[in-house]
Amino acid sequence: xxxxxxxxxxxxxxxxxxxxxxxxxxxxxxxxxxxxxxxxxxxxxxxxxxxxxxxxxxxxxxxxxxxxxxxxxxxxxxxxxxxxxxxxxxxxxxxxxxxxxxxxxxxxxxxxxxxxxxxxxxxxxxxxxxxxxxxxxxxxxxxxxxxxxxxxxxxxxxxxxxxxxxxxxxxxxxxxxxxxxxxxxx
Amino acid sequence: xxxxxxxxxxxxxxxxxxxxxxxxxxxxxxxxxxxxxxxxxxxxxxxxxxxxxxxxxxxxxxxxxxxxxxxxxxxxxxxxxxxxxxxxxxxxxxxxxxxxxxxxxxxxxxxxxxxxxxxxxxxxxxxxxxxxxxxxxxxxxxxxxxxxxxxxxxxxxxxxxxxxxxxxxxxxxxxxxxxxxxxxxx
DNA sequence: AAAAATACTTACTAATAAGTAAGTATCCAA
DNA sequence: TTGGATACTTACTTATTAGTAAGTATTTTT
Numbered sequence: 001x002x003x004x005x006x007x008x009x010x011x012x013x014x015x016x017x018x019x020x021x022x023x024x025x026x027x028x029x030x031x032x033x034x035x036x037x038x039x040x041x042x043x044x045x046x047x048x049x050x051x052x053x054x055x056x057x058x059x060x061x062x063x064x065x066x067x068x069x070x071x072x073x074x075x076x077x078x079x080x081x082x083x084x085x086x087x088x089x090x091x092x093x094x095x096x097x098x099x100x101x102x103x104x105x106x107x108x109x110x111x112x113x114x115x116x117x118x119x120x121x122x123x124x125x126x127x128x129x130x131x132x133x134x135x136x137x138x139x140x141x142x143x144x145x146x147x148x149x150x151x152x153x154x155x156x157x158x159x160x161x162x163x164x165x166x167x168x169x170x171x172x173x174x175x176x177x178x179x180x181x182x183x184x185x186x
Numbered sequence: 187x188x189x190x191x192x193x194x195x196x197x198x199x200x201x202x203x204x205x206x207x208x209x210x211x212x213x214x215x216x217x218x219x220x221x222x223x224x225x226x227x228x229x230x231x232x233x234x235x236x237x238x239x240x241x242x243x244x245x246x247x248x249x250x251x252x253x254x255x256x257x258x259x260x261x262x263x264x265x266x267x268x269x270x271x272x273x274x275x276x277x278x279x280x281x282x283x284x285x286x287x288x289x290x291x292x293x294x295x296x297x298x299x300x301x302x303x304x305x306x307x308x309x310x311x312x313x314x315x316x317x318x319x320x321x322x323x324x325x326x327x328x329x330x331x332x333x334x335x336x337x338x339x340x341x342x343x344x345x346x347x348x349x350x351x352x353x354x355x356x357x358x359x360x361x362x363x364x365x366x367x368x369x370x371x372x
Numbered sequence: 373a374a375a376a377a378t379a380c381t382t383a384c385t386a387a388t389a390a391g392t393a394a395g396t397a398t399c400c401a402a
Numbered sequence: 403t404t405g406g407a408t409a410c411t412t413a414c415t416t417a418t419t420a421g422t423a424a425g426t427a428t429t430t431t432t
Contacts (some may be wrong), residue, residue: 004409022208023294025389038408041391103349104282108209121353144372149365152357156346157339163289164338166306167372171338179335186330190379210432225380227421 005043007033013054015093021051021105031122048110052100055116062123076135080184084177085126091165091173099124100159125151125153141184154180193219193228203281207291209236234296237288241302245309246285249360252313255272266370269314270363273344277351277359285310286345311337327370340366 011032013026026040026047033039044050056151069079090097100110103118109117128151135141143150157180165171197218201210212226212233219225231237255265276283288295288303297301314337321327331338343366351357 002409020206020208020291020296020301022206023291026391027388035409036411037390038392039414042408042410045391050318093346096290099349099353101351103346104290104350105206105209106349108205118353118355121350125350125354137389145365145369146361149362152347152350153343153363153365156344156350157342159293159341159349160286160289160346161338163345164307164311164342165294166220166292167285167289167304169304169309171213175332176335176338179339188379212421221379222381223420224382224422226379228378231421232419284429 002043004033004035004039008040008043008050009057012050012169013057013098014049014095016054016098016101017090017116020101020176046110048113051113052110055098055102055113055120059116059120059123060159062120062127066127071089076138079131080128080181082133084158084181087162088177091162094166096166097159097174100162103159125155128155135184136165142186143184187227190219190225191223194226194229195240195243198236199243199284200281201347202237202240202287203276207288210293211263211319219275232296234299237295238297238302239307241284241299244308245302248309255311262317262324265317266321268315268366270344271368273339273348274360274363278346280352282348282352283345285371286348311341314341321370328372329370 008029011029012024015028020027026037030037030040040050044053065082069082074082087097090167098116099121106114106133125148129148132141132143132154133147133148134142136147145153153157158177161171161173165173165176194215197215198210201214203330205214212223216223216226226236228321230239248273251268255268260268265365274285285303286300287298292300294305315334318329318336319329319333322329331339338366344363347357347359351362
């Protein structure tokens with residue numbers, strides 16, 4: 001596949017994660033890549049097209065990560081830890097996550113992009129629910145809440161705390177993530 | 187103060203909570219109010235001006251709520267419950283909260299708006315930290331985490347789950363909030 | 373009654389946005 | 403070697419945006 005195409009997706013994603021979907025333009029991408037605005041339209045006729053592709057890329061990336069973890073025989077703790085590490089990395093790079101960034105713009109998104117975002121979100125929350133459930137059964141995790149609610153809690157915490165971290169000074173994201181994990185022990 | 191001015195703030199806030207800051211325009215407001223675009227500029231010369239006023243209004247509203255709860259002698263449970271009820275109401279109205287909506291757009295906001303948003307966020311998180319601390323001291327709340335992390339967790343959960351609720355079908359927001367509160371008992 | 377403040381409208385400007393049609397250069401395959 | 407696919411550029415259009423300058427009607431103050 002085309003290198004330019006991939007760089008557009010990468011740059012578009014970064015712009016969404018820093019400025020938000022409705023604040024970035026094709027010009028932002030084209031000037032950064034040293035090409036013309038129309039060249040971006042060559043690969044992605046509409047912004048909705050690009051948005052959808054970016055979410056689809058995120059879905060693929062997540063599915064690959066899960067497959068990879070399964071093939072490596074990761075237990076529930078390791079899987080959760082790997083997931084949390086993605087957020088720690090995002091925080092280090094001063095970025096949000098795709099859900100936290102596109103979520104508030106949901107109503108302004110194209111139907112296809114909305115559908116992919118729904119797909120991605122359900123994929124993540126359902127996966128989290130499952131590892132919490134099986135981890136609890138195995139005695140790894142201790143919590144009283146319903147697994148789905150607990151999954152939503154952990155996911156929501158990670159998502160919105162990326163925003164908190166950018167806004168509240170001296171917010172210790174790593175310590176926050178540790179607290180989430182510690183909370184699953186007792 | 188002017189009725190029109192207040193309706194602009196109210197409408198602007200609603201637009202931020204549904205479409206996001208960068209997706210709404212003065213035209214959205216003026217057509218809804220049956221006035222001209224320039225009339226909105228009469229009250230708020232720039233969009234940054236309006237944004238800042240909206241956040242300031244939210245700060246005032248929050249401070250009034252706290253004062254009100256203090257004068258009514260609300261204990262920590264009742265205070266937390268009142269806070270959570272705001273989110274339940276937002277969810278019922280299919281809205282996000284101002285932090286969850288402006289957070290992702292932070293870098294695109296005017297400096298004054300950013301400062302107010304920081305102020306509001308710290309106000310909320312510090313207040314939550316305080317009631318968690320004193321509630322724990324009194325034996326009302328039971329949790330092992332550091333109060334500040336726990337406050338960030340609860341706040342983040344409430345914020346991002348408003349987004350989750352719009353995106354994931356069959357998400358039971360009330361049950362989710364109950365789970366948060368139950369989690370403070372054992 | 374005159375002056376001034378209030379609450380707008382009219383009629384714009386300048387910038388930026390997404391998007392497109394038509395053209396060009398390069399490379400690869402038949 | 404020629405035709406077509408690929409990867410763009412040039413040069414636009416149309417729409418929308420924030421923002422403004424100048425004018426008008428109404429109310430309030432002096």
